Amino acid sequence: MRDRRTTAILSALLAASLAAFAGPVPAQADPTEPNQVQGLTVAQGDGYATLAWTPVDGATDYQIERTPVAADDTATGPAVITGVWRPNRQINNSSPTFADAGFNPGARFQWRVRARFGTTAEAYSAPVAGTTRAPWGDPAVPGENLRTQWETTLAAQYTSDVNEYAYTAAVDELSDRVRVTEIGRTALGRPINMFVIGYPTPPATPAAVAATSPLMVNCNVHGNEPGDREACLIMARQLAFSNDPRTLDLLSHTTVLIVPTINGDGRAANTRGNSTGQDLNRDYSLIRQPETFALVRMLRDYRPVAGYDGHEFGNSSAGDLPMLPPRHQNVAQSIFDESQHMIEGHMYSQGAKDGWWPCPYGCNGGGNVGLSEETILRNTLGLKNVVNSLLELRSSGGTTRPDEGNTANNRRRKTFSALWTFQQFLDYHRANLKEITSARADAITFQVSNTGRIVFRGSRPIPAYPSPHPGEAPPPLDAPRDGQVLDQAPCAYKLTEEQYNGERTDGPAGQRTTVAQRLAAHGHKVVKVADGYVVPLAQPERGLIPLLLDGQAVEKLVDAERVYPTVTGERSGQLVVSGVTCLRDATVTGPVRVRAGGTLIATGSSITGPVDAGGAAGVFLTDTAVEGPVRVAQSSGPVVIVDATVTGPVDVSGNRGDAPLVAANTVTGPLSCGGNTQAPDNLGLSNSVEGPKSGQCASL
Amino acid sequence: MSGPLCDLLPSGSDPGNPAALAGQPAEAALQWLPVLTTFEAAVRASGMSADLHDGSGVTILAPTDDAFAAKFSEDDLDHLLVADKDKLRGLLREHLVAGSLSLADLVAAGTVTTLAGTTVTVTGGGATARLADQADTVCADYQVAGARIHIINHVLGSLPTTGGEGGHRAH
Numbered sequence A: 001m002r003d004r005r006t007t008a009i010l011s012a013l014l015a016a017s018l019a020a021f022a023g024p025v026p027a028q029a030d031p032t033e034p035n036q037v038q039g040l041t042v043a044q045g046d047g048y049a050t051l052a053w054t055p056v057d058g059a060t061d062y063q064i065e066r067t068p069v070a071a072d073d074t075a076t077g078p079a080v081i082t083g084v085w086r087p088n089r090q091i092n093n094s095s096p097t098f099a100d101a102g103f104n105p106g107a108r109f110q111w112r113v114r115a116r117f118g119t120t121a122e123a124y125s126a127p128v129a130g131t132t133r134a135p136w137g138d139p140a141v142p143g144e145n146l147r148t149q150w151e152t153t154l155a156a157q158y159t160s161d162v163n164e165y166a167y168t169a170a171v172d173e174l175s176d177r178v179r180v181t182e183i184g185r186t187a188l189g190r191p192i193n194m195f196v197i198g199y200p201t202p203p204a205t206p207a208a209v210a211a212t213s214p215l216m217v218n219c220n221v222h223g224n225e226p227g228d229r230e231a232c233l234i235m236a237r238q239l240a241f242s243n244d245p246r247t248l249d250l251l252s253h254t255t256v257l258i259v260p261t262i263n264g265d266g267r268a269a270n271t272r273g274n275s276t277g278q279d280l281n282r283d284y285s286l287i288r289q290p291e292t293f294a295l296v297r298m299l300r301d302y303r304p305v306a307g308y309d310g311h312e313f314g315n316s317s318a319g320d321l322p323m324l325p326p327r328h329q330n331v332a333q334s335i336f337d338e339s340q341h342m343i344e345g346h347m348y349s350q351g352a353k354d355g356w357w358p359c360p361y362g363c364n365g366g367g368n369v370g371l372s373e374e375t376i377l378r379n380t381l382g383l384k385n386v387v388n389s390l391l392e393l394r395s396s397g398g399t400t401r402p403d404e405g406n407t408a409n410n411r412r413r414k415t416f417s418a419l420w421t422f423q424q425f426l427d428y429h430r431a432n433l434k435e436i437t438s439a440r441a442d443a444i445t446f447q448v449s450n451t452g453r454i455v456f457r458g459s460r461p462i463p464a465y466p467s468p469h470p471g472e473a474p475p476p477l478d479a480p481r482d483g484q485v486l487d488q489a490p491c492a493y494k495l496t497e498e499q500y501n502g503e504r505t506d507g508p509a510g511q512r513t514t515v516a517q518r519l520a521a522h523g524h525k526v527v528k529v530a531d532g533y534v535v536p537l538a539q540p541e542r543g544l545i546p547l548l549l550d551g552q553a554v555e556k557l558v559d560a561e562r563v564y565p566t567v568t569g570e571r572s573g574q575l576v577v578s579g580v581t582c583l584r585d586a587t588v589t590g591p592v593r594v595r596a597g598g599t600l601i602a603t604g605s606s607i608t609g610p611v612d613a614g615g616a617a618g619v620f621l622t623d624t625a626v627e628g629p630v631r632v633a634q635s636s637g638p639v640v641i642v643d644a645t646v647t648g649p650v651d652v653s654g655n656r657g658d659a660p661l662v663a664a665n666t667v668t669g670p671l672s673c674g675g676n677t678q679a680p681d682n683l684g685l686s687n688s689v690e691g692p693k694s695g696q697c698a699s700l
Numbered sequence B: 001m002s003g004p005l006c007d008l009l010p011s012g013s014d015p016g017n018p019a020a021l022a023g024q025p026a027e028a029a030l031q032w033l034p035v036l037t038t039f040e041a042a043v044r045a046s047g048m049s050a051d052l053h054d055g056s057g058v059t060i061l062a063p064t065d066d067a068f069a070a071k072f073s074e075d076d077l078d079h080l081l082v083a084d085k086d087k088l089r090g091l092l093r094e095h096l097v098a099g100s101l102s103l104a105d106l107v108a109a110g111t112v113t114t115l116a117g118t119t120v121t122v123t124g125g126g127a128t129a130r131l132a133d134q135a136d137t138v139c140a141d142y143q144v145a146g147a148r149i150h151i152i153n154h155v156l157g158s159l160p161t162t163g164g165e166g167g168h169r170a171h
């Protein structure tokens, strides 16, 4: 648990950085009244102002007062209590901060803060004044001067689909850093666009983007929760045109993927679901809908290593920014841990610094939310080995932001809190890329090994953060219930022709896809055999596959046949594979020969002798040691060699299926690849090869 | 303009201020009132925009987003907007009255009949009025082209209540 270990260090750093804060001179009250707040400062962010002060011993809470003022600091309107700081806001009560937001950016204000003891209000601090940061971008500089409909209408209107497309096209045209690509269309035919942003230009192909360990923000899946989407559109402009060193540094090291509106039909109709009424955030595993299908296919091709998924939350007593990692128990531990670290180790600490209130989803009286449905993007991403978090924006102002009866104020607070989060997410990715990619590598090698039980539904616990908590309550335990655990994982699932290629009845009429198309969109490896289709679990999305194909799964695609290992334990002599042979924890003394049309799936095994597959239907060799050469040639189907230890040479050539996966192997001899229809890939997990790497595997 | 919510809506020279809406058709004006996103979406979904500027004028009793959230669960609201358009049109007619009536006109009339045929009592006076003994006008007397918009805090009609506090939808 990287998150908890580093908290103390981060807190110490935070205290040091606050002590060294070189912003406005703190306000001095003279003479001091009893229990009067001292040391009030204000620092401006994008759409918010961070107030910080010295705590008053024994205070119950604090009220933040804001007054609009002219340039000479005379009041131009009434003073209003805009915020209430409570101890459950942040993890270090020794340095209280509050992100005041909701105002029209660019206006000038004066702030004061007072402590309360129970209901007794103490004296206000001396005031601090400041001009808030104007909407990002110089109005005189092309590109920078673009504004969304939401910005130009002062948040009276959300950005329409038409305005989004125009704005997006303008950003695309005016910035070399941006390529806007259409990743699919909604059920009603609206384009689903994605910003692909890199510096000086984004890599040209999805595979080239994938090589930069990109990160993704999914901004608007529920059409009636538009706050994050407005933040995404503003952030796209900042990334496209800002020349500050931070932005250039970020974009020089990765590629940012922003999907502003996956649910354009629902956004236009102001509905949660899409035009068929389907909640798209209950469809990311099943991908019955064109919108979710498009996003999942994009994930396969662009391979983001980290993600955020934006929402709004109706619980008025939650924090500003409820967050949650992928909890499904089939998600690799390393992905869960790293996601938790992003939330607790980074967002909680940065929130305490900037005055925002991230908290565990649920947070206060949250009810039965934040569970293990793999249909939810948070969990789907985790099962795809992507470090990620849900983001909620508390819908209403609630008791801690009492000045949001004005809808524009409410909308601005939500959007700028999302913008803060997404920018923090970029910083986290930049600073922790090594940890993220190593968590991903651990997850992939774990998944391909096909070890451990399968859980159909059930979450990892989210323990309460050590006191002081951000919020009161983490989400429910959600442990797996009876009948939702499979202790002996199968080796593979086998589908009939009808199951695999048959017409479906789910999804919108005229746009329905087959299981074959959906598994392909997920990037799952499928072996065509004589009497059906075999989906081995020895592949990177092992945790997701049973949720789609097992009869016991809660929301499955089909009830496919479980295929169990055929070879376990000790075995001597040559092993000839002609049908589907599955080795698990086997020790084979002797050569393994896969005949034309045969399928070998080996996990956790050791083979003393060469492995030779010529014209196989599929070869899966994971978490397995082989003494002797490994040759996989002329296969008609998938080749997966991951986390294998080979004493001797490895040759992968002339295979005709999708890109062979050759990753995280240890090879004492040479690794040579040639003539494969699609060049082998390593998913970013390099092989340790003593001999030379050559041909199509030269850079793996 | 009258009612407690008016101060919290676009005013002065802000985009969407009442004077700026004066000449606009009702369905366009609705898009500027940030508390009416559900009602505005319902008008579009129902295909009833034209009914909002009938030649002889119309009175629009528009429930706020909060009122819709209190009345309908999110699922039911989605179903109304996406699937059950007949029921949606019936619901909207409960909020439309023939003739462009000011708040004072409504109060003076004492009762009005909606396009759905329901008789609605109007009581009170001054800055707000109470409709059907359950809905208050919270910002009344937006004058738009051929119509008056009165924002109300409760959904009218006889559909069952399925919304309310506590049922936080998970993400």
Ligand SMILES: [Zn+2]
Binding pocket: A222, A225, A310, A311, A312, B170, B171
């Ligand atoms: Zn949501």
